[in-house]
Amino acid sequence: MKRTIYANEGASIFIISLCVANILATLLVSLVQGLGDFEGMAIMSWVSYALIQIMFIVAAVVYSAVRKINVPVVTRMNKGLKPLQYVLLPLIAVATILVFLPLANAWASFLGVIRFHGAGVAMPATNKVWVYFVALFIMAVMPAFGEEILMRGFTLHGTSTRGVWFGILLTSTLFSLMHANPVQTVHQFGLGLVLAIVVASSGSIWGAVILHFLNNFIALTLTTFLPQVDAWYVTLGYWNWLTGAGSVIVGLVLLVILLYLFYRAGNKDNEPKFKVVSGGIEYDEFAIYAHDEEEKKSNILVDTFRFFGSLFTKSGWQNITRALTRSNEIETTGKEQNVLGVWLALGIVALYWIISFVRGLI
Secondary structure, X not given: XXXXXXHHHXXXXXXXXXXXXXXXXXXXXXXXXXXXXXXXXXXXXXXXXXXXXXXXXXXXXXXXXXXXXXXHHHOOOOOOOOHHHHHHHHHHHHHHHHHHHHHHHHXXXXXXXXXXXXXXXXXXXXXOHHHHHHHHHXXXXXXXXXXXXXXXXXXXXXXXXXXXXXXXHHHHHHHHHHOOOHHHHHHHHHHHHHHHHHHHHHOOOHHHHHHHHHHHHHHHHHHHHOHHHHHHHHXXXXXXXXXXXXXXXXXXXXXXXXXXXXXXXXXXXXXXXXXXXXXXXXXXXXXXXXXXXXXXXXXHHHHHHHHXXXXXXXXXXXXXXXXXXXXXXXXXXXXXXXXXXXXXXXXXHHHHHHHHHHHHHO
């Protein structure tokens, strides 16, 4: 069984799963289109949400069986998280919303200026508890597994073999465009970026599964039980949120720190334990230092400030890239790898998104 897939194979799994899911969903939705609504949401939307997630998993698993791919290893389902990482995930979910929700609303306001009238995300209009739990399963649990296994499992694994940042940015773009919902493009790209970083920094898919669930859980819960929060948020306007206490800048600082702590919680045992006593020689890929037997003492506050400062230097980003590559646990081949299939996948979802955008302008 193959324990590694490369960029084109990751793209192939993405294209096949996306096409199969959307074709079957379209056919089935056409059969239930005239059945009306259920609790404020069209029955065809309920069916489409559920079927697409099921087919993502089925198509990817069938492809893997034919190609003899080790699904648990390739998707990183075989590795768990450290206890502290689980604790940090709800905080990361909130910080992600603080950063990207104001930006998403600014983007939505721009779409309004150019008279875009495409629909947002369909949500049930109900306060019935049992309907809420049905919706939670279909709109939060199922996407957390279906989309994460496809995107941060197969697709991120394949594209990361060309480089960890190539994989992170590429899957975030694919994730954003494949929904073909221009209103949500900014938020979905930001969420996809955080989800991919969480997987790369832990070498496990479970952080992304939980984080994706929390994102959808928060949105659905507020819509169902606290609609006044949405109304209050709209009255503030996106500009007040960009400049206030919950601003993008404050949220971004918080998000970066939390992601560093998440990485540190899972990789602390793998860090070199030594104290530099007399300089050393540093190369692009490694460094050699003289050291004694005394372990390097770690101070979480100092390390966090040092990490944040490294974001503003070229060498800092090089160190971050090396650290993510190591924690991602996927061997990279560099830019020599053929990625024609990746560009084909990107072209397909870009066309899909453009069609949706044009329809919203007509």
